[in-house]
Amino acid sequence: MYHLGMAKRFINFAEALLVFMDEAPTVDRWHIYDVLINLAKYELQLQDYNECACNRGLTSAEEANIAIIQIAVTKDLKTLGFGVKFNADSRGNAIKLKLPSGKSNSWDGESWVVDW
Numbered sequence: 001m002y003h004l005g006m007a008k009r010f011i012n013f014a015e016a017l018l019v020f021m022d023e024a025p026t027v028d029r030w031h032i033y034d035v036l037i038n039l040a041k042y043e044l045q046l047q048d049y050n051e052c053a054c055n056r057g058l059t060s061a062e063e064a065n066i067a068i069i070q071i072a073v074t075k076d077l078k079t080l081g082f083g084v085k086f087n088a089d090s091r092g093n094a095i096k097l098k099l100p101s102g103k104s105n106s107w108d109g110e111s112w113v114v115d116w
Contacts, residue, residue: 009116013040016114023099024080035076039095040116042069046086046094054090085111 013036020032049066052058058066070086073095077084083098096111106113 009040012115019099019103019112020080023082023101023103027080032080035080036114038076039073039114042073043093043095043114043116045069047090050088050090050094053088 016036017032020036021027021029024032046066046069049058049062052062073086074084077097081100085096085098087094087096093106093113093115096106096108096113098110099112102110103112104110
């Protein structure tokens, strides 16, 4: 799997932090930071599972882990007032955000993604 360099990840994280603060101005900034840390972890885990699903299929334990991660992501994003769309295609972002403003930076024109 291709992972971005640390400098690029930091820039993407900072950009996401600014967008999240703009989209959820009443939410504590440290809470937004914590949600972003969790999203980065969950995105990479889901991308790994998507790649495994493409290459060999998933075990029942892996499918259960995906469900647990999706519940955690949905819960975290709900605290910011954001929606979520999950993508099981290994070629794209696994987590796509639905921002309250409708802002989009992805090909579908409906969601916002962070490249971790």
